[in-house]
Amino acid sequence: MNWQTGQSIFAVCMMMMAAWAVGCPVVRRVRVLDNDPAGRALWALVVGGILWGLGLAGLGLLGLLYVPLVGGLTWAAFLVGFYQLVRGLEASPPSSWPGKHLLPTAGASSVRGRPGAGSECSAQATSPLPAGTASPIASEAIPAKYPFFEEEVPAPYEHAPPPDLVAPGGLPVWAPEWTQTPAGPLESGLPPDAEADDWELLPEEPAPAAPAPNAVRPAAIAPAGRPRRRVDPPGHAPFWQKQPAALWPTPPDWLAYLVFSLAAGGVLAALAAALAPPTAGDALCYHLELPKRFLQSHRLDYLPYDDACTYPLLAEMWFLWALALDGEVAAQLVHWQWGLLFAWAAVQLAQMVVDRRWAWLAGAVVLLTPGVLNEMTAPLNDVALAAMTTLSLTAWAQACQNSVGAGERKEWFLLAGLALGGAASIKYTVLLIAPCLAALWALRYGQLPDCRRMLLHGAVLTGLVALSVSGVWYLRAAWHRGNPVYPLAQAIWPSRIPPPKAHQPADPSPVGQGRGLAGLADPWSVTMQPELFGGRSFQLGAVWLAVLPGLFWTQTSHRLKWLLGLAGIYFLLWAMVRPNVRFLLPILPMLAPGVIWVWAEMRRMPGWPRTAAAAAVGGCLLVPVAWMGLRMRDYLPVALGLESRQEFLYRREPSYPAAALANLLLPPDAKILSQDYRSFYFDPVVVRESVYRRLTRYDQKVQHPADLVRLLRLDGFTHLLLVEEIAPAGLPKKESARADRETLSDRGNREESSDRDVRENLVGQDIRENVSARADREEFSDRGIRFDPTLSRLAEAALALPDPGLQELSQYRFTDADGSVRRYRLIAIH
Amino acid sequence: MIAPIRMPDPWAPEKTRLWRKARRIVAAMLLGPPTPTPAEPPPLAAWKAWLFAAWVLGTVSAYVWAMLAK
Numbered sequence: 022m023n024w025q026t027g028q029s030i031f032a033v034c035m036m037m038m039a040a041w042a043v044g045c046p047v048v049r050r051v052r053v054l055d056n057d058p059a060g061r062a063l064w065a066l067v068v069g070g071i072l073w074g075l076g077l078a079g080l081g082l083l084g085l086l087y088v089p090l091v092g093g094l095t096w097a098a099f100l101v102g103f104y105q106l107v108r109g110l111e112a113s114p115p116s117s118w119p120g121k122h123l124l125p126t127a128g129a130s131s132v133r134g135r136p137g138a139g140s141e142c143s144a145q146a147t148s149p150l151p152a153g154t155a156s157p158i159a160s161e162a163i164p165a166k167y168p169f170f171e172e173e174v175p176a177p178y179e180h181a182p183p184p185d186l187v188a189p190g191g192l193p194v195w196a197p198e199w200t201q202t203p204a205g206p207l208e209s210g211l212p213p214d215a216e217a218d219d220w221e222l223l224p225e226e227p228a229p230a231a232p233a234p235n236a237v238r239p240a241a242i243a244p245a246g247r248p249r250r251r252v253d254p255p256g257h258a259p260f261w262q263k264q265p266a267a268l269w270p271t272p273p274d275w276l277a278y279l280v281f282s283l284a285a286g287g288v289l290a291a292l293a294a295a296l297a298p299p300t301a302g303d304a305l306c307y308h309l310e311l312p313k314r315f316l317q318s319h320r321l322d323y324l325p326y327d328d329a330c331t332y333p334l335l336a337e338m339w340f341l342w343a344l345a346l347d348g349e350v351a352a353q354l355v356h357w358q359w360g361l362l363f364a365w366a367a368v369q370l371a372q373m374v375v376d377r378r379w380a381w382l383a384g385a386v387v388l389l390t391p392g393v394l395n396e397m398t399a400p401l402n403d404v405a406l407a408a409m410t411t412l413s414l415t416a417w418a419q420a421c422q423n424s425v426g427a428g429e430r431k432e433w434f435l436l437a438g439l440a441l442g443g444a445a446s447i448k449y450t451v452l453l454i455a456p457c458l459a460a461l462w463a464l465r466y467g468q469l470p471d472c473r474r475m476l477l478h479g480a481v482l483t484g485l486v487a488l489s490v491s492g493v494w495y496l497r498a499a500w501h502r503g504n505p506v507y508p509l510a511q512a513i514w515p516s517r518i519p520p521p522k523a524h525q526p527a528d529p530s531p532v533g534q535g536r537g538l539a540g541l542a543d544p545w546s547v548t549m550q551p552e553l554f555g556g557r558s559f560q561l562g563a564v565w566l567a568v569l570p571g572l573f574w575t576q577t578s579h580r581l582k583w584l585l586g587l588a589g590i591y592f593l594l595w596a597m598v599r600p601n602v603r604f605l606l607p608i609l610p611m612l613a614p615g616v617i618w619v620w621a622e623m624r625r626m627p628g629w630p631r632t633a634a635a636a637a638v639g640g641c642l643l644v645p646v647a648w649m650g651l652r653m654r655d656y657l658p659v660a661l662g663l664e665s666r667q668e669f670l671y672r673r674e675p676s677y678p679a680a681a682l683a684n685l686l687l688p689p690d691a692k693i694l695s696q697d698y699r700s701f702y703f704d705p706v707v708v709r710e711s712v713y714r715r716l717t718r719y720d721q722k723v724q725h726p727a728d729l730v731r732l733l734r735l736d737g738f739t740h741l742l743l744v745e746e747i748a749p750a751g752l753p754k755k756e757s758a759r760a761d762r763e764t765l766s767d768r769g770n771r772e773e774s775s776d777r778d779v780r781e782n783l784v785g786q787d788i789r790e791n792v793s794a795r796a797d798r799e800e801f802s803d804r805g806i807r808f809d810p811t812l813s814r815l816a817e818a819a820l821a822l823p824d825p826g827l828q829e830l831s832q833y834r835f836t837d838a839d840g841s842v843r844r845y846r847l848i849a850i851h
Numbered sequence: 852m853i854a855p856i857r858m859p860d861p862w863a864p865e866k867t868r869l870w871r872k873a874r875r876i877v878a879a880m881l882l883g884p885p886t887p888t889p890a891e892p893p894p895l896a897a898w899k900a901w902l903f904a905a906w907v908l909g910t911v912s913a914y915v916w917a918m919l920a921k
Contacts, residue, residue: 058879110872548910549917563914567907574899625895630904637904637911644915 025350026296026660032347033354035099036073036339037066042102044069053419053432063365064436067412071443071490074338078493081321081338088316091345271378276620279639283646284385287394288361290649294398295357296660299349300674300838301399302806305699306709308400309349312341313701323501326708326716328521331498331507333491335446336402349701350666352400360397363408364388367610370415374580374614379621383613390609391645392559392602398652402447403559407606409444410454413437414587414611417458420479421465427475434479435486442490449509450604453594457587464583519715543592547602555601564641565612571619581618584611670702675835677702679742679847682831687740694733695742696808697845708738710812720811726818730826733850741827741848743816744808747834748842806839816848826851 044065048054054061076094080086299309307329315321324330336356343351364384371383387393396404419425420433441458444451466476495505504510508520544566546553551560572585588611595604620638623631655673658664670677680702683693691705700707714720717736723729733741819825832846 058876107869110869110876549913557918563911566914567910570906571903574895574903622892622895625892626900626903627894627897630897630900634904634907637907641911641914644918 024662025666026662029296029347029350029354032343032351033358035095035346036342036351036355037358038102038106039095039098040069040073041065042069042098042105043072045102045105047072051432051436053425053429053436059365060369063362063369064412066362067366067408067443068439070339071335071439071446073342074335074443074446075490075493077338077342078321078334081315081341082493084320086315086319086321086341086345088345091342095342095346271376272382272621277378277382280382280385280389280642283642284364284388287389287646287649288397290646290653291360291394291397292354292357293653293660294649294656295353296350297656298659298666298670298674299353299400299701300670301401302699304353304400305674305676305701308337308402309340309344309352309701310707312337312344312352314706315341316344321497325518326712328508328712331494331501333446333448333494335443335491335494336405336448339405340400349400353398356400356402356404357397359405359408360388360393363393363404363411363606363610366408366411366415367613370411370418370584370610371614371617373415373418374578374584375617375621379617380614382620383610383617386564386613386616386642387609389562389564389642389645390606391562391648392606393609394645394649395558396603396606398656403603403606406444406447406451407609409440409447410451410607411610413440413444414454414458414461416440417483418461421461421476430472430475430479431482434482438483438486439490441483442487445487445491446494449506450599453591453598453604454607456594457590460590461583461587521712521715543596547605551602555603559601559603561602561605561609562641562645564616564638565609567641568616568619568638569612571622572615575618575622577615577618581614585615588612673838674699674702675837675843675845676700676742678833678835679831679845680704682847683740683742686830691739692737693740693742694738694812696744696812697742705740707742711809714809714811720815723815726815726822727826729815729819730850734826739850740830741812741816741846741850743813743844743846743848745810745813745844745846746808746841747844806837806841808843820848 041062044067047068048061048065051061051064054064077086077091080090299305301308307327311324311327311330311334314324321334322330339355340352343349343355364387367387368380368384371380374380375383393404393407414437416433416437420430420437425433437458441451441454444454462476462480466473469476498507499505499514502516502518504514504516506514507516507518511520548561548563548566551557572581588608591608591611592605595608623634626634659666659669667681671681676697676699680700683691684702684704687693687705689705693700693703693705693707694710694713695703695707696710698709698711700709713736719729719732719736722732816827820827820829828849828851830847830849832844834842834844836842
C-alpha cells in the first residue's frame with residue numbers, strides 16, 4: 022500500500038473520529054440508547070456527521086471555507102475524540118464495569134477449567150481481589166504471575182457476551198456521573214434514577230440457571246454493598262429484548278460464517294475499488310465538482326450553470342471535508358464508510374423484529390446487495406440517504422411503541438427528527454419515506470388513544486428538528502432559484518430559471534405497464550431487468566425476490582408485517598414518482614428482516630428442499646461478491662500503489678487527458694464550454710454545454726458559423742471541449758472500426774461542403790429542441806452516456822471557415838465505460 | 852494414590868488492558884444476551900417446502916441467466 026492510499030484512509034479515519042467526538046456529547050444525553058452501545062456509537066457517528074455538515078455549510082455561507090481552517094478543526098476534534106476514547110477505556114472507573122464488582126462470572130469471567138472459581142452471585146465476589154491477593158481456590162498452586170489474580174479473567178466466550186460486559190451505557194466513555202463518583206449516590210446503594218422496586222438482592226449462593234433475558238437487564242450495575250441485579254418491569258426492557266418469544270435458536274455457525282465472510286469479502290472488494298480515483302459520472306459532474314468549486318472560492322457559491330448547486334448538499338459537505346483533508350479518494354471512502362453505517366442502521370431496524378444475532382445477518386444481507394456494494398465504490402449519496410432514512414424509521418417506530426414512557430418517546434422523536442433532517446439534507450427522494458412514517462404514526466394514533474397527545478407533540482417535534490437540520494438547503498434554493506425544491510414542483514413554485522427536462526415527466530414509467538395484475542410483476546422486472554430502472558450497476562440482486570415469498574408459509578410477527586407493509590408503500594410511491602432502482606435502497610432494511618425470518622424458518626423444511634433452497638440462496642449471495650471481485654481486479658493495482666493514480670485516470674477516465682492538458686496549459690481564469698459533463702479534474706471553470714444551451718439558447722442565435730465564436734467570447738468562454746461519438750456503445754470491434762472510418766470519411770466530405778453543413782448545423786428549432794430535451798434527459802438517465810452534438814456541429818462549421826477564430830489544441834480518442842468510442846477535442850477560442 | 856493436579860493451560864490475555872477492554876466492548880456490541888432455545892417447531896409440509904425450493908431455484912436461475920445473457 023502506497024503513501025497516497027494510507028493517507029486517504031487516515032483522513033477518513035480522522036473524519037470518523039472527529040464526527041464521533043462531536044456526536045457523542047449529543048447522543049450521550051439520550052438515555053434511550055444507554056443500554057445499546059452499538060446503537061449509541063452509530064447514532065454518535067451519524068449525528069456527528071450531520072453536525073459537521075451543518076458546520077461546514079455555515080463556514081461556506083460565511084465565506085470561511087479555507088483548507089487550513091477545516092483541517093485545524095478536524096485535527097482538534099480528532100484529538101479530542103481520541104483522547105476521550107482512550108481516557109474512557111483506560112480510566113473508566115471500576116464501577117462502570119460490572120465485572121469489577123463481581124468475581125468472574127460463570128458465563129464469561131471464569132477461570133478456565135475451574136468451575137466455581139467465579140460465580141456471579143457468590144458472597145466473596147462482592148469486591149475485586151486486591152492485586153497480589155491469593156485466590157481462594159488453589160492459590161498456592163498457581164503462580165502469582167498469572168494476571169487473573171489481579172483482576173477478573175475474561176474467558177473467551179463463544180456465542181454471547183457475558184452479561185457483565187454490557188455496561189449501562191455500554192462504552193464507558195460517557196458513563197453517567199453516578200458511575201464515576203465513588204462518593205456519589207452509588208455509595209448510598211442505588212443509582213439516582215433507580216427505583217427501589219427495580220432492584221433485588223442477589224442470593225448468597227451461586228445463582229441458578231441463567232435468567233430469562235426478558236426479565237433481567239444484565240447491563241445493570243449492582244450498587245455497592247451486597248450484589249443486586251436490576252429487574253426490569255414489563256415494558257421497560259431494552260427494545261432488543263422485547264422481541265416476540267424466541268422463535269428460533271441462534272443462527273447456525275456455518276450460516277453466520279458464510280454470510281459474514283461473504284459480506285466481508287464484498288466490503289473489502291468495494292474498499293479496493295473505492296481506493297482508486299473516482300470515475301463515476303455523477304460524481305465528477307457535481308458530487309465532487311461542487312465541493313471543489315466551493316473550496317476554490319471559499320464559500321457556497323451560487324453557480325447558475327449548475328443545476329445541482331442548489332440541491333440539498335449535506336453529502337457534498339462531507340466530500341468537501343474529505344477534499345480539504347486529502348482528496349477525491351478520501352471523498353470516495355466517505356461514501357464507502359456510509360455503506361457500513363447503512364448496514365449498521367439496518368441491524369438497528371431489524372432488532373425490532375428479530376434477535377440481535379439474526380439482526381446482524383440482516384445487516385450483512387443488506388450489505389450484500391449489488392447496488393449497495395457498487396454505490397460504496399463511488400462518491401454518490403444514495404447509501405448515505407438510505408442510512409438516514411433507516412435510522413429515522415427506526416427511531417420513529419420506537420417512539421410509536423406502546424410501552425415507551427413519555428421521556429423515552431420524546432427522545433426517540435428527537436432522534437427521528439435528526440435522522441430525517443439529515444436525509445432531507447441529502448436528497449429530495451426523502452419524500453418517499455415520509456408517507457411511510459406518516460402511515461405508521463397514523464396507525465399508532467388510532468390504536469393508542471391515551472397517547473395521542475404525546476404522539477402529536479412528538480410528530481411536531483420531529484418535524485421541527487428535521488426542518489432545523491435541513492432548512493438551510495431549502496432556504497438557499499428558494500433564495501437563488503425562487504423554488505425551495507428546485508427543479509421539482511414547478512407548478513407550485515415556478516423557478517426563475519427553466520428546469521432541466523430530466524425533471525419533467527417524459528417517458529412513461531416502465532413500472533406496471535398495463536397496470537392491473539401486471540403491476541404484481543414489477544418486483545420481477547426490477548430484479549431481472551434493472552437496466553430499465555436506472556442501470557444494472559445499482560441492481561438489488563435476486564435474494565429479495567427469491568426468499569421473501571417464503572413468508573407466505575411462515576408465522577410472522579405483527580412488526581414484520583408492518584415493516585413489510587411500509588416497504589410496500591415505499592415501493593408504490595417509488596414506482597409512481599421516480600422508478601430508479603437507486604432510490605430503492607431505503608427499502609432494503611425493511612425487507613431484510615423478512616429474508617432473515619424465512620432463513621430461520623427454513624429449518625422446518627425437509628432435508629432436500631432445504632438444501633436446494635439454501636444452495637441457491639448462497640449462490641445468490643455470492644454473485645455480488647464475485648462481481649465486486651471481478652471489478653476489483655482493475656482497481657487493485659492503483660489501490661496498492663502498483664499503478665499511479667494518474668496512470669489509472671489516463672486509462673479509465675475519458676475526460677482526464679483533456680483535463681491534464683488544460684490544467685497544464687490554460688490560465689487559471691480560463692473558462693471552458695464542455696460537452697462532457699465530467700468536469701471534476703479540470704482546474705479552470707467548466708460549464709456544461711447542455712445547461713448553457715438550455716439557459717441561453719445560444720444555438721438559436723447562431724445565424725452564421727462565425728457567430729458562434731463571437732457569442733461564446735462575449736460570454737467569457739476561452740476554450741471548448743468537444744466530444745463526438747465515433748462508434749456507439751454495443752458495436753462489435755469490427756463494426757466499431759468501420760464506424761470510425763465512416764465518421765472520418767463523413768468528416769472529410771463535410772469539410773468540402775461547409776456551406777451545406779452550416780445549413781445542417783443550423784437546423785430547425787424543433788429539431789434542436791428535441792435534441793436539447795433528449796440530451797438533458799439522457800445525461801441524468803444512467804442509461805448510457807450520450808452527448809448532444811449541437812456544439813460539435815457548430816464548431817465544425819466554424820472550423821471550416823478561413824479564419825475560424827478557433828484553434829485545436831489537442832484531440833484523442835477514448836473508449837468509454839459504456840463501450841462507445843469518442844473523440845475529444847480541446848479547442849481554444851481566439 | 853491421589854492423582855497429581857494438572858495445571859490448566861494459562862489463559863493468554865491480550866498484551867494490554869486497553870486492548871482487552873476494546874475487544875470486550877466490540878463483542879458486547881455485536882452480540883446480545885443469549886436467547887433460550889425454543890421448542891422444536893412443526894415441520895413444514897413437503898409440498899410447501901418443494902414449492903418454495905423450486906421458486907428459489909427458478910428465480911435464481913432466471914436472474915443468473917438474465918445477468919449473463921446481456
